[in-house]
Amino acid sequence: MAYYQPQQSVTTAMSDVSQEDPSEGFGPSRLGVRTTVDEPLSASQAIEVLQAGNRRFVQGDVKAGGLGPDMRRALASHGQRPVATVIGCADSRCPVEQLFDARPGDLFVLRNAGNTCTHAEGSMVGSVEYSVAILETKMILVLGHTGCGAIMGATKLFLERSTQKYIEMTCRKDAQESTDQSTEASESAQPPQPGCSKKKSTLLGLLDALVPVAEQACVELEGGSTEEIAAHAVKVNVWRTINFLLSYSLIIREKVASGEVELQGAVYNMSSGAVEFLGKSPKQEKLLNHDGHVVPSMGGLARQVS
Numbered sequence: 001m002a003y004y005q006p007q008q009s010v011t012t013a014m015s016d017v018s019q020e021d022p023s024e025g026f027g028p029s030r031l032g033v034r035t036t037v038d039e040p041l042s043a044s045q046a047i048e049v050l051q052a053g054n055r056r057f058v059q060g061d062v063k064a065g066g067l068g069p070d071m072r073r074a075l076a077s078h079g080q081r082p083v084a085t086v087i088g089c090a091d092s093r094c095p096v097e098q099l100f101d102a103r104p105g106d107l108f109v110l111r112n113a114g115n116t117c118t119h120a121e122g123s124m125v126g127s128v129e130y131s132v133a134i135l136e137t138k139m140i141l142v143l144g145h146t147g148c149g150a151i152m153g154a155t156k157l158f159l160e161r162s163t164q165k166y167i168e169m170t171c172r173k174d175a176q177e178s179t180d181q182s183t184e185a186s187e188s189a190q191p192p193q194p195g196c197s198k199k200k201s202t203l204l205g206l207l208d209a210l211v212p213v214a215e216q217a218c219v220e221l222e223g224g225s226t227e228e229i230a231a232h233a234v235k236v237n238v239w240r241t242i243n244f245l246l247s248y249s250l251i252i253r254e255k256v257a258s259g260e261v262e263l264q265g266a267v268y269n270m271s272s273g274a275v276e277f278l279g280k281s282p283k284q285e286k287l288l289n290h291d292g293h294v295v296p297s298m299g300g301l302a303r304q305v306s
């Protein structure tokens, strides 16, 4: 099947997905681009075309070019039927559609710094719910990436706070210091907190929400350099976002529990261009029994998900 060539029928198109060379396309499309006249792809089919698209990207054999007038009109007239929902980082070096060799209409993409849900006050979760409930995507992929600046920022903040806590403890134990000196040292060691810092910002809130990710990575590694902790935290953060979705979206949880939708993780390697697919969260089965259905606000219940 030629890439994005219109199909004769939906039945024929769907059968082509399992029989064709996966390197030949990004899912069937009767009108040359994916629209609501096409059937949704299953989770396994979606993963297959995502993997094939990334292989083309890595090999420099990309197929997704510009859209002609007919394709644009088809998208405008017939609505969207993307093959997957992807939550990625806003990093300009990680353009989700391009690294999967996808066209407009192929992917429902949500991006923010750190590919996280913890700071989004529900907008990310609500958007994912829209994609699975209305657009009928069966695959939700949370995509982290190497060298993530948001994760590095959170890691540095975590390590700064750890150092400050150590200094504070040392000062309190120092019997030679006067009470006034100890108090002054303790106050100066307080980490910046959202809501009370003179440098309060939403950015600090975002990094603050990611600090538990760095903390967990540090614990799992039993220490390490800032770079080592940040690198491991990228995967920890992917699981955290997935676990958050499972914990606080009844719609997603029910669809995953029924087997209709799959929620998987992946990490994009900026150097090689390859996406490492990580599969399902190790905590999925446990979280499917979670009873949460209201997304917590920033810095609140989000800390409880790990």
Ligand SMILES: [Zn+2]
Pocket (backbone or CB within 6 Å): 089, 090, 091, 113, 114, 115, 145, 147, 148, 149, 150, 151
């Ligand atoms: Zn990033």
